[in-house]
Amino acid sequence: MKKYSIGIDLGGTKILIALVDKSSGEVIGVIKKKTKKEKGPTKIIKKLLEGIKELLDTFQINLNNISSIGIGAAGQIDRNNGIILGAPNLDCFDFKIKEILSEHFSIPIYLGNDLEVAAIGEQKFGAGKNSSDFVCIFVGTGVGSCIVKNGNIMYGNTGTAGEIGHMIVDLNGRPCTCGAHGCLEAYASRSAIETRIEGALKKGRSSCISEYLEEGKSITSGMIKKSIDRNDELVLQCVNEASEYLSGGIASIVNIINPELIILGGGLIDAVDYFYNETVKKARLKSLPIPAKTIKFHKAELGDYSGVIGAAFLEDRIL
Numbered sequence: 001m002k003k004y005s006i007g008i009d010l011g012g013t014k015i016l017i018a019l020v021d022k023s024s025g026e027v028i029g030v031i032k033k034k035t036k037k038e039k040g041p042t043k044i045i046k047k048l049l050e051g052i053k054e055l056l057d058t059f060q061i062n063l064n065n066i067s068s069i070g071i072g073a074a075g076q077i078d079r080n081n082g083i084i085l086g087a088p089n090l091d092c093f094d095f096k097i098k099e100i101l102s103e104h105f106s107i108p109i110y111l112g113n114d115l116e117v118a119a120i121g122e123q124k125f126g127a128g129k130n131s132s133d134f135v136c137i138f139v140g141t142g143v144g145s146c147i148v149k150n151g152n153i154m155y156g157n158t159g160t161a162g163e164i165g166h167m168i169v170d171l172n173g174r175p176c177t178c179g180a181h182g183c184l185e186a187y188a189s190r191s192a193i194e195t196r197i198e199g200a201l202k203k204g205r206s207s208c209i210s211e212y213l214e215e216g217k218s219i220t221s222g223m224i225k226k227s228i229d230r231n232d233e234l235v236l237q238c239v240n241e242a243s244e245y246l247s248g249g250i251a252s253i254v255n256i257i258n259p260e261l262i263i264l265g266g267g268l269i270d271a272v273d274y275f276y277n278e279t280v281k282k283a284r285l286k287s288l289p290i291p292a293k294t295i296k297f298h299k300a301e302l303g304d305y306s307g308v309i310g311a312a313f314l315e316d317r318i319l
């Protein structure tokens with residue numbers, strides 16, 4: 001086995017490209033590229049090529065010492081052919097990412113879903129280490145999940161299982177990036193909270209979050225945390241609303257799947273303890289009494305790196 005693998009987390013706001021030690025799961029180095037405003041296949045490929053080159057140059061590693069490149073992408077994917085079928089948060093549709101990257105790198109390339117790689121990372125080295133029966137739910141630009149049953153990832157018939165973010169929670173609700181209305185992620189994601197806060201500020205509501213905002217820049221999880229620490233009424237209201245929806249979605253998962261453990265992660269969960277604690281408390285209350293008694297909740301333990309670590313192990317595929 002070669003010592004290193006490259007793990008890539010292709011998300012709605014950033015791309016993380018990491019050099020991972022296959023024996024320990026340690027992230028040796030990471031390159032970060034923003035995707036917030038620059039999306040679409042051409043721009044993403046450009047950033048990936050730049051980032052991989054930068055990583056290899058910085059750490060003086062030759063491609064011969066890398067066993068594979070694994071990519072976790074936020075969207076629906078075709079694993080066998082390495083195609084991103086639909087990723088609205090990346091503005092990519094029918095994107096033959098493996099084929100294009102294969103023209104530049106002569107090593108195996110694997111594609112997975114972003115939550116699938118997060119679940120692989122968390123099970124190998126994080127909060128899922130002692131469990132073979134859990135659901136990973138990550139809250140960021142969207143809301144995603146991956147179901148692990150008997151140690152195996154549940155892919156579903158078309159390989160797209162686990163899209164908790166597109167669970168419809170309001171029949172006549174807000175539009176979602178997927179084209180439907182009333183999806184959970186239009187209410188419970190960091191982007192949804194951001195939209196609610198910005199809308200209220202435009203209507204004249206005041207909030208201490210304005211002190212942290214910079215022209216043209218978006219609201220971050222860190223800003224949300226600072227505002228909650230200051231007991232800001234508007235931010236608390238928007239976060240409580242998101243938590244109300246997210247806990248409802250989680251309770252539905254608990255009732256349908258009846259897992260042993262729910263692992264919650266992503267930028268917002270990571271940064272805002274209040275959001276995590278409220279969501280867990282409400283999710284337990286909303287679940288059916290029998291599963292509610294035993295269901296365990298843990299925060300993801302690998303932070304920003306669960307995706308890149310898991311992606312580096314996509315080549316092994318077996319959890």
Ligand SMILES: [Zn+2]
Pocket residue numbers: 165166176177178179180183
């Ligand atoms: Zn949707």
